[in-house]
Amino acid sequence: MFPTRFLLFNSFVILCGGFILSSRDYSKILRVPNGGQYGYWSQAEFCPLGTYASGYSLKIEPNQFFGDDTALNAIRLLCSDKQGHRNITHQISSVQGPYGSWSKEEVCLQSYDVSSFLTAFQLQVEPPQGAGDDTMANFVHFKCRPFGDDPALNETILTLAPGHGSWGTWSNWTESCDANEAICGIQTKVEQVQGSDDDTALNDVVFYCCE
Numbered sequence: 001m002f003p004t005r006f007l008l009f010n011s012f013v014i015l016c017g018g019f020i021l022s023s024r025d026y027s028k029i030l031r032v033p034n035g036g037q038y039g040y041w042s043q044a045e046f047c048p049l050g051t052y053a054s055g056y057s058l059k060i061e062p063n064q065f066f067g068d069d070t071a072l073n074a075i076r077l078l079c080s081d082k083q084g085h086r087n088i089t090h091q092i093s094s095v096q097g098p099y100g101s102w103s104k105e106e107v108c109l110q111s112y113d114v115s116s117f118l119t120a121f122q123l124q125v126e127p128p129q130g131a132g133d134d135t136m137a138n139f140v141h142f143k144c145r146p147f148g149d150d151p152a153l154n155e156t157i158l159t160l161a162p163g164h165g166s167w168g169t170w171s172n173w174t175e176s177c178d179a180n181e182a183i184c185g186i187q188t189k190v191e192q193v194q195g196s197d198d199d200t201a202l203n204d205v206v207f208y209c210c211e
Contacts, residue, residue, distance in 0.1 A: 024049060026208040027181060032123045032171035035204025036136030039191030042095035044208065046185035047079035051090060052210065053118040053183040054080035055107030055158075056142065061100030061201070063166050070201040071126070071135040071165050073097030077118070077186055078105060082147055084115035094188040097201025106160050108144035116144040117182035119155065120175065121207060126168030136191075136200040138165025142183075143176065151176040177209035184210035 024046040047053060059074035074096035080086040108116035120143040126135045141163075143155045155176065177183060185208035191200045 024184060024210060026185060026210050028175075028177060028209040030121060030174040030177070030183070030207045030209065032121075032125075032174060032204075034123065034125045034127075034169070034171045035189065036125055036134075036191075036200060037128065037203065038134070038136065038200050039189050039203045041187060041189045044185050044187035045092040045094045046208065046210075047077065047092060048090055051079040051081050051184075052147070053077040053186075053207075054084060054086060054110065054116070055105050056118065056140075057105045058103045058140065058160060059096060059100050060103065060139075060165070068199055069133055069135045069166075070097060070099045070199045071138040071167065072140070073100045073201040075140060075186065075188070075202070075205060076102070077183070078107065080110070080115070080117070082115060084110035092186055094186045094205075095190045096188070097190050097199075098193060099199070099201060103160050106158055108158055109156070114146050116146050116156075118142045118158070118207070119145045119151065119177040119182055119209075120173050121183075122171050122173045123205065124165050124168045124170050125204075134198055134200045135165075135167050136203040137205070138168045139163075140205070141170075143173065145176070145182075147182060148180050150179050181209045181211050183207045
């Protein structure tokens with residue numbers, strides 16, 4: 001039997017004034033309704049001013065079969081300027097779970113005349129398993145769009161192979177960042193290491209849109 005955990009409600013962490021410390025102004029918060037219930041919200045991290053998330057990679061623990069599974073442990077955003085130029089030091093992830101390894105990077109379309117950025121997401125989450133092995137967040141998909149385009153136009157789906165995690169169901173897509181905006185920040189909800197008890201690592205995530 002796995003232990004009862006302390007549950008921290010999303011509405012308190014996300015909406016309570018003064019809790020999120022922002023080094024950058026943002027216009028919209030993108031969130032899903034199916035995030036996991038365990039752990040604590042960390043402080044948000046933002047791309048440097050004038051840059052936006054142009055790609056990402058995932059830290060995933062593979063199926064442990066007869067061991068304790070945690071699946072998705074972290075999401076790392078790659079920051080680029082409006083022309084798609086990227087500085088390798090400009091990567092943000094908020095708090096990470098400790099298990100697994102990083103995937104290859106997946107990047108929105110960048111060409112000499114078009115630069116695209118992350119604008120929406122959906123999250124694959126396994127619901128609580130009772131006495132079974134919980135994993136919570138398993139995988140994430142993003143949408144990309146050229147900066148300045150109408151949100152209803154030209155959005156493409158960006159995903160890493162194989163395109164899904166081992167467990168759970170997908171949320172609907174979030175709303176998109178507005179025209180002339182893109183994802184610029186991330187905040188994660190991660191359960192601390194439980195020792196010999198059931199670990200879940202990353203449970204939930206929100207992203208921020210900036211002009």
